[in-house]
Amino acid sequence: MNTHDVNLRLNQQQLELLDRTVEEQGSSGRGDLIVRALNEYYEEHFQTPAT
Amino acid sequence: MERELVFETVMEPGTGKGVELRRGQVLRIEQVEGGQCADFNLFNLHDYKEHFHTARTRHMHGLMPSTGALLWSAPPRDRPIAALVTDTLGSNDILYGRCSAFLYDYQYGLPVHTNCHDIQAEAQREFGLTPDDVHDSFNFFMNTGIDPSGNPFIAPNLARRGDYVEILALIDVLAVANVCGADVMATSNFELKPLRIAIYESLPGELESQESRPEAAAHVTQRDPSTFRVKQIKADRELTRDKSYVPAFTNVPIQRQELDVQLSDAEIARLDHLIETGQLGSTRAEVLRYVFFSWWIEKFMQGPKHFDREAAKA
Numbered sequence: 001m002n003t004h005d006v007n008l009r010l011n012q013q014q015l016e017l018l019d020r021t022v023e024e025q026g027s028s029g030r031g032d033l034i035v036r037a038l039n040e041y042y043e044e045h046f047q048t049p050a051t
Numbered sequence: 052m053e054r055e056l057v058f059e060t061v062m063e064p065g066t067g068k069g070v071e072l073r074r075g076q077v078l079r080i081e082q083v084e085g086g087q088c089a090d091f092n093l094f095n096l097h098d099y100k101e102h103f104h105t106a107r108t109r110h111m112h113g114l115m116p117s118t119g120a121l122l123w124s125a126p127p128r129d130r131p132i133a134a135l136v137t138d139t140l141g142s143n144d145i146l147y148g149r150c151s152a153f154l155y156d157y158q159y160g161l162p163v164h165t166n167c168h169d170i171q172a173e174a175q176r177e178f179g180l181t182p183d184d185v186h187d188s189f190n191f192f193m194n195t196g197i198d199p200s201g202n203p204f205i206a207p208n209l210a211r212r213g214d215y216v217e218i219l220a221l222i223d224v225l226a227v228a229n230v231c232g233a234d235v236m237a238t239s240n241f242e243l244k245p246l247r248i249a250i251y252e253s254l255p256g257e258l259e260s261q262e263s264r265p266e267a268a269a270h271v272t273q274r275d276p277s278t279f280r281v282k283q284i285k286a287d288r289e290l291t292r293d294k295s296y297v298p299a300f301t302n303v304p305i306q307r308q309e310l311d312v313q314l315s316d317a318e319i320a321r322l323d324h325l326i327e328t329g330q331l332g333s334t335r336a337e338v339l340r341y342v343f344f345s346w347w348i349e350k351f352m353q354g355p356k357h358f359d360r361e362a363a364k365a
């Protein structure tokens with residue numbers, strides 16, 4: 001499986017929220033939580049219903 | 052169970068009235084004939100610099116607050132100072148500013164005309180306030196909307212005789228209501244009519260039920276003058292630079308860091324699809340950041356989310 005790096009720019013306040021959520025959600029890390037967000041957001045807003 | 056009446060009066064057209072409300076007392080503003088807008092100002096009775104803020108209230112309760120809405124004070128106080136506990140009609144506005152002498156002069160060529168700003172100022176003068184202290188009003192019984200092109204409009208006033216709103220004070224306040232002076236605007240159906248105002252004691256438990264709401268919980272970010280770097284109210288009109296001033300902004304410098312996020316083929320395909328929608332940004336990094344915080348807001352944020360969920364659908 002190929003992986004792709006996306007280089008995010010975040011400031012210390014955004015990282016504060018990210019790190020707190022990583023902890024509260026028991027995620028394995030920042031990247032893990034961001035990937036979860038991408039998948040859940042996509043599935044909620046853009047997934048075409050299965051036919 | 053009826054509320055115990057403490058005070059009542061009728062505000063005649065062209066007038067307004069300031070009343071002291073103790074924490075736990077209720078102010079009723081009632082239609083006498085119907086179809087009359089009431090403009091409303093609200094101050095902390097013990098510190099007039101804290102007052103009702105339409106913008107914070109819009110943020111928390113939308114453009115047309117009704118029963119259950121709280122009346123918020125301006126930042127940095129930022130707390131509920133009253134609650135709209137009864138609203139028999141449900142047609143209020145906090146978008147429009149109060150009418151003023153200028154508007155009737157500029158728009159109608161009527162430089163001497165009843166107007167909410169001057170009526171408020173005259174009523175507030177009883178408590179030592181100046182015309183500069185009148186603030187953006189809560190416009191009870193004012194029927195407004197936003198047209199599809201985004202412009203606000205004033206629609207016919209729907210209030211009938213006997214309709215009323217009740218405002219429960221969560222702190223000691225000066226409440227100032229006035230009969231809107233607009234008789235050549237649609238606000239009150241082109242006629243000025245009296246309004247009854249009355250103060251009641253709240254029923255047992257009413258205050259407690261408001262104070263136990265999640266929005267009423269105290270936060271350290273709700274600041275009072277004890278935390279201000281300048282504690283004295285400026286008493287002269289001229290602005291002069293403080294030569295000893297040293298800026299003390301919060302969390303400055305803002306430092307941007309880079310964070311590499313690894314995505315699989317399937318995830319990058321999803322991200323690229325989101326880019327194609329053209330709504331969330333033009334690069335993978337922009338869109339991923341937009342998605343992360345949008346997801347966070349939808350999932351975890353407390354209070355109104357301020358997202359147009361329809362627009363977010365591709």
Ligand SMILES: [Zn+2]
Nearest residue numbers: 150167231232
């Ligand atoms: Zn007016």
